[in-house]
Amino acid sequence: MANNPDPARITSALWYFVQSCLAMQPGTQYGGTFTDKPGYHNTRDNLFRQGRTNDYSVRLDADRAGPGDKTAAFDWTFPDAQRGQYGTIIRYGERVRKAFRERDPRLRGWREVLIQADADGNAEGYDFSNWAERTPDSTHLWHGHFSVLRRYLNDMSVMNGMLSILFGESLDTWRAGLSRYGGPNMAELTDALARQIHNADTYLWRGLTQLDDKVPDIRSATGAGTVDNRFAQQFKQLVRDVAELKARPQVSVDAKAVAAELVRNVEFVNTLSAALTAAVVAHIPTTQDVATELGRRLSRS
Known part of the structure; x- marks a missing residue:
């Protein structure tokens, strides 16, 4: 990115916004920031020295705060629009118009945008301080004018909010912190x-x-x-x-007493006897098994 051409009058945040716009749409041009005339292009200090204490760019409380020696506007030039081809500038103007109509919170800190937003013969102006529209002069058919409230001239989240709108990102993307421009106030x-x-x-x-x-x-x-x-x-x-x-208290067991009690239980004794008899019988070889084994052993002798 090119170096800030006038750091004495252009904040780093505003210059970042300028360069980001130019990178967003290759072929567009830097149309200027500081100009010694009424409005946001001038510094507050200059306007006061000139007796312009009621200039519209210094009336709001937010414009009486922030750096007094810095410009607060940027002009974004579209050479194709200068040739009567408005498709590119309208794309960005439509996005600003949509944000304006929806009161998009990403417009926080911005005063106005003047730009061509449709295919008619007049440019459109959107004032975010009182949510009013106006028709600016015809030069805004081929260049977009962006004014930021002077209090926010060093606020990167304000710059990024407008960049997110211009790029066409949704508000949900911004709020989720997924914007290529960083999302809402990062702090x-x-x-x-x-x-x-x-x-x-x-x-x-x-x-x-x-x-x-x-x-x-x-x-x-x-x-x-x-x-x-x-x-x-x-x-x-x-x-x-x-x-x-x-x-719980421990339980002591008298094994002899338990055995004596079991022996007195006829049902238990009968059941145990039957089970033992079955087990013993199951292990006694049959007569045929005994004869076979006896013959095998005698044959070896």
Whole structure:
């Protein structure tokens, strides 16, 4: 990427946005950022020195904050549109129009976009501060004008939000952190991920050591809510059962008394006798087996 041509007046974040737009659509051109005239192309400090304290680009609270010595606008030129071929610029204009109509949160931090968004003979203007539309001058049929609220001139998440829209990504892709431009505020996203990791670690630690019956719900990015820890509940029940068995008094057994009692039980004695008789008989060889074995041995002598 080319170096920032005027770092004294162009923030690194805005220059990143410029270069990302040019890379997104090869053949398009850098139409400029700082210009000493009314509006967002000028710096707030310049406008104040010129007595333009009521210029529309310095009225909002968000424009009275942020760096006063930096430009807050970029013009994106489409050479094919200059030749009357509007297909390329309309593609990006349509995406901005769709985001405007849906109040897409990725427009946070932006003041306006002026661009050709359809096939009529007029360019379109979208003001995100009051959600109003207007018709800008005809030069915006071939170049897109992007103004960012001055407070956000160093905010990369604001730049990336507009880039995600221009690239045609869905809001769901952005919110899921899957955007090629990084997703929502990365500090917030990283914090949410850290909470998930912490909750998962807490779940395992408490579940396996402290044995809490309820632990943080690791499915919640905010760490809110709890779930039943069935492992802990079942394990603690097992511990209680073992402790109860150990607490019971020991039972001493008099083997002779048990044997005497069994002998007096006629049913037990008869059943045992029948079983022993059957087992003994099953192991007594038949007469034929005895004769065969005797003949075998006599034949060897």
